[in-house]
Amino acid sequence: MAELVVNGLTRSFGDVRAVDGIDFTVADGEFLTLLGPSGCGKSTTLAAVAGLDKPDGGRITLGSDVFFDAADGTFVPSERREIGLVFQSYALWPHLTVRQNLEFPLKLRNIKRKDRAQRIEEALGLVEMTAYADRYPHALSGGQQQRVALARTLVYRPGLLLLDEPLSNLDAKLRERARTWLRHLQSHVRVTTVYVTHDQAEALALSDRIAVMNGGKIAQLADPHTIYDRPADAFIADFIGSSNFLCGTVTEADHGTVKVDLDGAAALIAPSARPLTAGTRVRVSVRPEQIEIVEPGTAGPNVFPVTIEERTFLGAYNTLEVKAGENAFRVECRRVPDTDMIHVHIPETAGIVFPETASR
Amino acid sequence: MAIDALSAPSRVRARRFDRNTAIQILVALTTLALVVFPIVPVLYQAVLDRPLYDANASLSLGNFVRLLDTPRMGEVLQNTAYFAVLTTVIAQVIGVVTAILVGRTDIPGRAFFGEMLLWPLFLSHLVIAFGWFTMYGPSGYVTMFVRGIIGVEPWNLYTVTGMGIAAGIAQAPLAYLYCIVATRNADPNLEDAARTVGASPFRILTRITLPLMRPAIIFGVIMNFVIAIEMLSIPLVFGGPLQIELFTTYLYHEVFGQTTPDYGLVAAASLVLLLLVVGLMVLQGRLMRNNQRFVTVGGKASRPRRFTLGRWRWVAFGVLLAYVVLAVIVILGGLILRSFTVFLSPLMPLWEVLTFDNYQMLLSYPVYMRSIWNTIAIATVGAAIGTVLIALVAIVANRSEFRWRRQLEYVAILPRAIPGFIAGIGIFYAMSLFPPLGWLRNTIWLLMIAYIMRYLPTGYGAVSPALAQLGADLDRSARTVGADWWRTSRSIVLPLLTPALFSCYALLFIHFLKEYVTAVFLFAPGSEVIGTTMLQFWTNGDNGPVSALASVQILITVVFVTAARKILGVKIYG
Ligand SMILES: Nc1ncnc2c1ncn2[C@@H]1O[C@H](COP(=O)(O)OP(=O)(O)OP(=O)(O)O)[C@@H](O)[C@H]1O
Numbered sequence: 029m030a031e032l033v034v035n036g037l038t039r040s041f042g043d044v045r046a047v048d049g050i051d052f053t054v055a056d057g058e059f060l061t062l063l064g065p066s067g068c069g070k071s072t073t074l075a076a077v078a079g080l081d082k083p084d085g086g087r088i089t090l091g092s093d094v095f096f097d098a099a100d101g102t103f104v105p106s107e108r109r110e111i112g113l114v115f116q117s118y119a120l121w122p123h124l125t126v127r128q129n130l131e132f133p134l135k136l137r138n139i140k141r142k143d144r145a146q147r148i149e150e151a152l153g154l155v156e157m158t159a160y161a162d163r164y165p166h167a168l169s170g171g172q173q174q175r176v177a178l179a180r181t182l183v184y185r186p187g188l189l190l191l192d193e194p195l196s197n198l199d200a201k202l203r204e205r206a207r208t209w210l211r212h213l214q215s216h217v218r219v220t221t222v223y224v225t226h227d228q229a230e231a232l233a234l235s236d237r238i239a240v241m242n243g244g245k246i247a248q249l250a251d252p253h254t255i256y257d258r259p260a261d262a263f264i265a266d267f268i269g270s271s272n273f274l275c276g277t278v279t280e281a282d283h284g285t286v287k288v289d290l291d292g293a294a295a296l297i298a299p300s301a302r303p304l305t306a307g308t309r310v311r312v313s314v315r316p317e318q319i320e321i322v323e324p325g326t327a328g329p330n331v332f333p334v335t336i337e338e339r340t341f342l343g344a345y346n347t348l349e350v351k352a353g354e355n356a357f358r359v360e361c362r363r364v365p366d367t368d369m370i371h372v373h374i375p376e377t378a379g380i381v382f383p384e385t386a387s388r
Numbered sequence: 389m390a391i392d393a394l395s396a397p398s399r400v401r402a403r404r405f406d407r408n409t410a411i412q413i414l415v416a417l418t419t420l421a422l423v424v425f426p427i428v429p430v431l432y433q434a435v436l437d438r439p440l441y442d443a444n445a446s447l448s449l450g451n452f453v454r455l456l457d458t459p460r461m462g463e464v465l466q467n468t469a470y471f472a473v474l475t476t477v478i479a480q481v482i483g484v485v486t487a488i489l490v491g492r493t494d495i496p497g498r499a500f501f502g503e504m505l506l507w508p509l510f511l512s513h514l515v516i517a518f519g520w521f522t523m524y525g526p527s528g529y530v531t532m533f534v535r536g537i538i539g540v541e542p543w544n545l546y547t548v549t550g551m552g553i554a555a556g557i558a559q560a561p562l563a564y565l566y567c568i569v570a571t572r573n574a575d576p577n578l579e580d581a582a583r584t585v586g587a588s589p590f591r592i593l594t595r596i597t598l599p600l601m602r603p604a605i606i607f608g609v610i611m612n613f614v615i616a617i618e619m620l621s622i623p624l625v626f627g628g629p630l631q632i633e634l635f636t637t638y639l640y641h642e643v644f645g646q647t648t649p650d651y652g653l654v655a656a657a658s659l660v661l662l663l664l665v666v667g668l669m670v671l672q673g674r675l676m677r678n679n680q681r682f683v684t685v686g687g688k689a690s691r692p693r694r695f696t697l698g699r700w701r702w703v704a705f706g707v708l709l710a711y712v713v714l715a716v717i718v719i720l721g722g723l724i725l726r727s728f729t730v731f732l733s734p735l736m737p738l739w740e741v742l743t744f745d746n747y748q749m750l751l752s753y754p755v756y757m758r759s760i761w762n763t764i765a766i767a768t769v770g771a772a773i774g775t776v777l778i779a780l781v782a783i784v785a786n787r788s789e790f791r792w793r794r795q796l797e798y799v800a801i802l803p804r805a806i807p808g809f810i811a812g813i814g815i816f817y818a819m820s821l822f823p824p825l826g827w828l829r830n831t832i833w834l835l836m837i838a839y840i841m842r843y844l845p846t847g848y849g850a851v852s853p854a855l856a857q858l859g860a861d862l863d864r865s866a867r868t869v870g871a872d873w874w875r876t877s878r879s880i881v882l883p884l885l886t887p888a889l890f891s892c893y894a895l896l897f898i899h900f901l902k903e904y905v906t907a908v909f910l911f912a913p914g915s916e917v918i919g920t921t922m923l924q925f926w927t928n929g930d931n932g933p934v935s936a937l938a939s940v941q942i943l944i945t946v947v948f949v950t951a952a953r954k955i956l957g958v959k960i961y962g
């Protein structure tokens with residue numbers, strides 16, 4: 029039905045290039061997440077797609093409709109784009125009841141009273157808020173307001189759904205439930221969706237694809253598994269999950285694998301997609317949950333001794349701050365070892381090697 | 389994909405006529421016309437050698453030369469400067485002291501004092517001046533009473549000093565208002581911090597509390613100075629008998645004292661006054677900007693602690709009570725009492741002079757009744773029109789993509805720098821400059837237009853902060869669901885702004901009720917207002933009906949303020 033295409037979008041505020049020439053396409057019915065740290069330009073991108081802010085350059089189209097084209101000066105104002113935007117603040121109109129909030133967009137479209145009632149019923153049913161139709165927004169909890177805000181955008185069946193950190197005002201538990209529920213709803217309605225968040229767990233759980241943004245640019249655009257398992261650069265590896273970075277120098281490079289001499293410690297074998305030459309300084313990213321603690325005396329590649337510096341109990345598991353030579357990193361385990369000296373094993377397929385000059 | 393894109397139906401909604409820009413332009417032009425309308429003729433007339441309706445008039449600077457050559461000009465300027473400084477000092481000292489006492493100490497009766505100290509703000513200077521005249525004038529009740537005891541004339545109100553004291557006390561409520569707001573917003577942590585390092589309460593007061601009130605004090609000083617310079621009532625009432633001239637009374641007499649007023653001279657003098665006031669306003673803006681560092685952050689949740697006065701508590705109470713009685717209650721009470729007597733004097737027993745004649749007179753003379761009805765009509769209708777315009781200006785300036793929205797805001801707050809007196813003269817000139825507007829002459833519509841222009845900044849100041857408090861997402865979300873700017877304004881922004889609009893209406897109503905300076909040049913038989921009639925009849929010595937008229941104005945104000953607060957829950961002055 030409608031595919032969103034964003035080409036070369038740029039937006040500057042004074043000297044700040046908030047959005048710096050980004051391209052992406054969201055297929056019909058797809059769920060794309062813009063993920064990135066605070067200030068990376070997510071909201072600015074979303075505002076440009078919504079028509080709330082006029083970008084400096086680029087082109088935005090939805091299906092056959094051109095929303096914005098810097099080349100010929102086209103700019104369709106927000107109210108004529110037929111899109112839905114859920115605000116982080118929900119922005120429910122406090123002087124209208126839930127029903128009236130939903131009715132307003134329908135009235136604007138001159139929909140007959142009877143059809144209006146039916147559509148409101150439908151939309152409220154979808155978000156399971158039928159019982160609250162006659163309440164005012166201030167008498168709703170955060171989670172309920174968030175659902176009403178969503179219903180208010182779905183009720184007029186927009187061609188594109190935009191969500192700007194819609195779950196960030198909910199507490200951790202509710203956020204998790206809302207996440208599942210939102211994903212379910214989106215696959216049911218099958219509306220093309222762009223979702224903005226800085227919460228990586230949310231992005232991984234919800235999205236068909238994720239665009240990781242950094243400094244106004246898209247650093248990587250891929251499905252959640254690829255983003256998690258094969259981050260394109262050290263920034264993404266660090267931002268998604270909490271990676272350890274082990275520094276060292278490449279000693280041997282074969283096609284597909286490299287051998288790295290970790291600073292002041294043992295050698296490490298890791299896969300590498302990049303062609304690297306011996307002598308290159310690298311950082312190897314390894315996620316804490318991938319590191320295994322092994323019995324002392326276990327032999328083999330990628331096994332080396334470490335000293336425990338700090339132990340933290342986190343309920344389901346413990347984290348250990350360990351040190352091997354110059355490198356300090358984190359290891360997760362169920363049971364805390366009682367000695368300070370242990371041996372760890374990093375699977376040969378686990379590490380991701382980034383040249384030290386890579387972005388960061 | 390290309391084929392797919394072509395076959396997909398367009399979902400973009402068709403563009404209707406762009407009413408948004410049309411409305412925005414209309415609002416901006418109306419505001420511009422309203423503000424420019426009185427200024428341009430003054431500027432123009434100031435550099436013309438003949439009245440501006442005279443076809444043979446040509447450009448010249450002669451008016452300014454003649455202004456400098458005016459025989460008593462030096463004396464007039466000296467009087468004005470002395471009067472303005474004295475008024476400001478007295479108003480500020482009383483305002484700051486009373487604000488600290490009521491806002492920051494444990495003095496008894498704070499709620500009562502808080503009300504009494506603010507009340508004079510609701511009344512016209514003219515009413516207050518008559519009150520002073522009735523009680524403390526040369527033949528005033530209190531003056532005669534004191535003379536009866538000590539045998540000599542205790543004071544003389546008919547001097548520049550006397551005027552300054554009366555005007556200072558009349559303006560003290562304004563200084564009080566700014567300072568009391570500042571005391572409420574002070575961050576208690578700052579004082580607590582001083583307390584923990586061992587500072588005595590007095591040191592905290594002088595080293596922490598007062599400096600933190602500095603922005604409010606500076607703001608008040610300039611406001612009061614400007615008001616003193618443009619004040620007409622008190623100088624006219626007290627200076628008239630002995631022909632003490634201030635700048636405003638000089639202008640007033642230039643216009644009304646001559647059979648053919650010297651228009652050029654008046655315009656030149658107005659221009660000088662206008663420039664002075666604009667200069668002061670710019671200075672105020674500068675000073676306030678540098679005062680950002682005094683703005684305390686956060687700390688709104690807890691009110692600052694009150695200083696304990698200890699055994700001085702009742703002494704302070706006594707002093708403040710005496711002040712309120714002498715400066716507010718005696719004056720207003722005396723004025724009302726005067727309206728029910730033939731003659732008010734301590735030498736005659738009250739019951740012998742009681743009468744309803746003054747009110748009878750109001751009822752029987754059409755001009756009195758007309759003034760009352762005109763005043764009520766202007767206040768009721770004018771405030772409504774003004775509120776609508778101000779609401780529109782506020783949403784265009786703050787909540788639209790209008791190209792000139794910043795400039796619109798500047799234009800809307802510009803009248804703050806135009807003294808009412810000059811607005812009146814300007815519109816008076818404009819009438820002769822633009823003949824098509826002739827039908828407005830002698831109607832209350834002309835007064836309404838003048839008043840709305842004059843109080844545009846006042847109303848804007850009540851609405852625009854409320855608008856700033858309203859989250860921008862509320863209108864942005866309306867836009868995304870498909871409402872254009874005007875629909876969003878009507879259905880979302882304005883309804884949410886209702887409380888502020890009520891306050892704006894109440895504020896305009898009160899100001900329109902008490903305004904007279906602007907009307908002095910514009911009223912004609914048929915379009916009199918209470919203020920102009922009071923001034924006219926007081927000059928004739930008809931003190932009885934004038935005090936009855938003043939009492940009626942007080943009554944209308946009391947009824948309106950009480951109703952607005954109690955029934956509509958409107959906030960007037962915080
Ligand atoms: N109106 C504006 N004026 C000036 N700078 C702005 C404006 N809006 C955004 N910026 C700047 O543009 C950059 C990107 O802002 P944006 O709001 O898009 O970030 P974000 O990715 O949404 O961050 P967050 O996760 O904190 O919401 C930031 O550096 C911000 O300071």
Ligand SMILES: [Mg+2]
Nearest residue numbers: 070071072192
């Ligand atoms: Mg954001």
